[in-house]
Each structure stands twice: as structure tokens, then as C-alpha cells.
Amino acid sequence: MALSKEQENFCKIAFLNVDVVTEALRTLLDYHLTEFGCTLEMLLNAHKHKLFHLYVNKKCQTNSCKHPIPDKRVLSKHQLSKLFNTLATTSPFKDFGNFTHCFAIKGLMTADLDVSMLRVVLSFCCIDLFWKSCLAKEGKSLKDFLNEHKHDLYHLWQLRTTCCKCNQYYKPPSDFCVLKKMQFEILFSDKVVPSCKPGTSCILCSCSVSPTLAERYIEDQIAIVVQDYFCPLKKIVNKLVDCRNNCYAHVNEAKFTDGMYNDIWTNVTTAIEQLSIYTNSKDALEQKITEVESLLLNMSVYGEYKQIIHNQIEEDKVRIHVTY
Numbered sequence: 001m002a003l004s005k006e007q008e009n010f011c012k013i014a015f016l017n018v019d020v021v022t023e024a025l026r027t028l029l030d031y032h033l034t035e036f037g038c039t040l041e042m043l044l045n046a047h048k049h050k051l052f053h054l055y056v057n058k059k060c061q062t063n064s065c066k067h068p069i070p071d072k073r074v075l076s077k078h079q080l081s082k083l084f085n086t087l088a089t090t091s092p093f094k095d096f097g098n099f100t101h102c103f104a105i106k107g108l109m110t111a112d113l114d115v116s117m118l119r120v121v122l123s124f125c126c127i128d129l130f131w132k133s134c135l136a137k138e139g140k141s142l143k144d145f146l147n148e149h150k151h152d153l154y155h156l157w158q159l160r161t162t163c164c165k166c167n168q169y170y171k172p173p174s175d176f177c178v179l180k181k182m183q184f185e186i187l188f189s190d191k192v193v194p195s196c197k198p199g200t201s202c203i204l205c206s207c208s209v210s211p212t213l214a215e216r217y218i219e220d221q222i223a224i225v226v227q228d229y230f231c232p233l234k235k236i237v238n239k240l241v242d243c244r245n246n247c248y249a250h251v252n253e254a255k256f257t258d259g260m261y262n263d264i265w266t267n268v269t270t271a272i273e274q275l276s277i278y279t280n281s282k283d284a285l286e287q288k289i290t291e292v293e294s295l296l297l298n299m300s301v302y303g304e305y306k307q308i309i310h311n312q313i314e315e316d317k318v319r320i321h322v323t324y
Contacts, residue, residue: 008297009261010247010254014305015292016268017115017244018312024272024285025118025240026110031279032122032129033110040121044083044104047125050220052102054124055080075120082117083108114312119241123234127223131215133233133278143209146187149230154204156225157184163204164196173229183222189213233278239271251309254302 003011033040044051053060054074084102113121122129135145146153151165155172157179188207196205215223227234243264250256256264269289276282295301 003297003299003302004255006255006257007302009256009258010250011297011302011305012292012295013247013256013261013264013268014309015295016265016289017247018305018308020272020285020288020292021240021244021268022115022118023288024275024281025115025122025237026113027279027281027285028129028237028275029110029113029118029122029126031281032126035132036128040108040110041104041106043125044108044121048084048102048104050124051075051080051083051120054120079117079120082112083121115241115244116312119237122237123224124220127220127227128215130227130231130234131223134227134231135215142213142215143211145230146209146213146226149226150188151204152229153179153184153187153226156229157181158203163202165204178225179222183219183225186218186222187213187226233275236271236275240268240275243268243271248309248313251306251313254306 029040033043036043038046049060055077056073083104085105110118131142134140135142140148151163152173154163155161156174157177159172159174159177185207188209190208190210191206192208194202194205196202218226228238229235247264272285272289273282276285
């Protein structure tokens, strides 16, 4: 039986997400590994304590541990076992007694990771990649970058407070408070003469970035928030994952109208192109997109990709918004 046009649309978007988006994110992670001269195995071992806290969202017995504890578990034990040789892990709250003996699976490659795991590894283990993309690559200092976004960062803390920089059209970058007072003050610790109107002052105009602040002094959870909202490369990664999740949300119906198809196709392929420019992989990814456009589809392929998506949904326990 021939596919309807709406089923063809869904199948092409599914191909785009399952194959090309995944390849684009793998390319970015490979780019980072090459830039920093390490393997995926080395990267995971360097960040394993942090990653274990995404599974055991509880303080560990290590007195020197300063890793943030998520409010909810981010990784399942099954997902963690895809990264590490999790020996002797029986109870989730006993795992920290054994985690020092767990190491990344030998020979693990980026090709072994799906989109959800790629996003976790990129977000939590590649913070330097995103700092470099929005600072050194753009010729900006950290101080200039943070001051440029100070107004928005202020309202990621003070969501419903109107400040002297707001006008009637201003919309905060988030509907939720995602920074705490102490975190904002880490970014803007210098006290300066207020630049408000004479006789008035506000916190926003009374602080600035310390000239001694460096990326290495910014805690991971603060860096992730800043990068999620203001780093163009990180926003591309998040956009690709969000578009993939939107596609997966339609798997039961498995149909896209031409209008929905065109919108999703444009959003995803534009994001892939932007990412490919950064990683010098434009030709290879463009070729993959062209191949998807010219696919000869049938009911068998349609059913196969529906099942692939169903399987990934079953495994995909990673929460899209991580809270601390």
C-alpha cells in the first residue's frame, strides 16, 4: 500500500532526526575531542564523578565533592551503563561506594551514543567547547559577554521584578527563575557606581563582572544556564534536540501536514547547517540531507522508522530541563 503525502512527510522528518541530527551532534562531539586532544573514553573518565551525580541525585561521601545535585535523577542506571562499566552496582544509593572502580567502556565511540546521551555529554562534559565558541571564536572577553547579557541574566534571577532597563515590550528569556541570588552574584561580584537616573539605584546597575573572573571559576550549573540561553552553538544543539522530541511526540499519529513538514524541515536543516559550519562538516551533512530529500519511501520503511522512534522513546529517560 502506498504512503499518503502526510505519512511521507513524517517519514522524511523521522529520517532527518534519527540519522542526520544524530550525525550532526556526533560530529560536534568529535570536533571537541579532536580540539582538546582526547578520546571519548578519556573525556568520560575525567567527568565521571559529575555524571554519576546525574544518576545518584544525592550527596556522596566525598568531602571534597562540589558537584551540583540535580533535584531529580537525570540518567537512569541503564543509560549510565552505556557509558561506564558499572560493576557491583546494586542499590542506587550504594553506587558511590563503587563508582571509583567504574571507568568508561573501553573503545567507546561517539557512534555508540544516541541523541539523548550526546546532549548529556555535550552539556555536562563539554562546557569548554561552548565557552570557546561564544568567546574566543567571537573575539569577546568573558566580561564583555556577561555584561552584554546582564539584563537578561538579572531576569533569570529576578523574573517578575521590573528594573530600570525594562520597557513595556521587554520579555524575560525564561518563564521560570533559573538562577539564584548567589549565582548571579558570582557572575557580577564587582560593586560599581550605579548608572541609573540620579537619585535612584537598582541591583542591576550597581554591579559588574569582576576583571578576575574566568570561565574556570564559574560553577558548572551556572555555566550551563548561561550557555543554554546565550551561547549560539549551545542553542543550536538544544534546538536540534527539541525538534527531534517534537517529531517523536507525533509518532502515534505519524503524519505531518505539508505546512508542519516545511516548518520542521526548515528549522532542523538550518540548525544543522549552522552547526556544520562550526565543525567544518558542511559538505558531508548537506549530502546526507539531500539523500533524505530524495528517499524512495514505502510502507515497510515507514513502519521501520516508527518502530525505531518507539524504541528510542522507551529508552529515552533523559529529562530535557535539568534543575538543581
